[in-house]
Structures are given as structure tokens and as C-alpha cells.
Amino acid sequence: MPKTLELKLKEGDLAPDFTAATNGGGRVSLSDFRGKNVVLYFYPRDNTPGCTQEACAFRDELAAFKSKGAVVLGVSTDPVKSHDKFAEKYGLPFPLLADEDKEIVCAYGVWGQKNFMGRKYLGTHRVTFLIGPDGRIQKVWSAVKPQHHGREVLAAL
Secondary structure: OOOOOOOOOOOOOEOOOOEEEEHHHOEEEHHHHOOOEEEEEEOOOOOOHHHHHHHHHHHHOHHHHHHOOEEEEEEEOOOHHHHHHHHHHHOOOOOEEEOOOOHHHHHOOOEEEEEEOOEEEEEEOOEEEEEOOOOEEEEEEOOOOHHHHHHHHHHHO
């Protein structure tokens, strides 16, 4: 079971706004989606097994998310070029935000110490925020199982 991360942002808090470059050469801001539910999911790296499973789980459920009036945004600290390759390789039809300067991961409190096979390092924790039409955080998942996460988030809408 994934370890639960202690986050500074809680349900009911106003979600920090941001603007970032996306795959495909675009730019998005959280405020662009006011009036809609936003699934904002943070993941460690493009083209890794868990991150690929998670992205594909959201891809596979995207029509259902759209039918419920929700948008999906993925965020990692990888550059746009990496996101372009990742999205093309797996047919990801939603924006992947490049947070190379780590402003978004820090604002949401998902950047921090991680431990893999006894090695400690700084990185992005796998966390998802459901942001309501009013810009407030409705639900937070800090213990994510990538393979089934798309359906889990969809069930909360």
C-alpha cells in the first residue's frame, strides 16, 4: 500500500492558481477551468511504469470524466519535450503540465523527500486533487494505486 503523505492543503482549501506550459505547445492556468471540476494529478516521471499506468487509467476513463463535466490535468517536473513524447507514445488526450521550476509541486506540497530501496532523494509524490467548480479542493488522494486510480477518482465525481 502506498504511504500516506501529510499535506499542507486540505479539503475545503482554495486551490493555488498556476500557469504552466503543456505538451503540444500550449499553456494553461487553473483559473481557465473555473466552473468545472478539475482532476489535478501529480506524478513523478514520464515513461516510468507506475506513471504510465496512472496516465493510461485516466486516458481510458476520459470520456466518463468529460461526461461529468471534469477536466484532467497531469503535472510533473519533466520538460515539455518529455511530455510530448509521453503523450504521443500512449495517446494521452489531456494536458501534461511541465513544472520544471517546481512552483506548482511546491505550492501543492507534493515535492519532498522520497525513499526508494534505501536511497533518499527529493521528488514529486503521487498525489491527486479534485478541485471543484468554485476553485476549492473537494478531495485529496495521497495514497494512490496507479492502475485503478482513474476509476477511483471518477467514482468521487
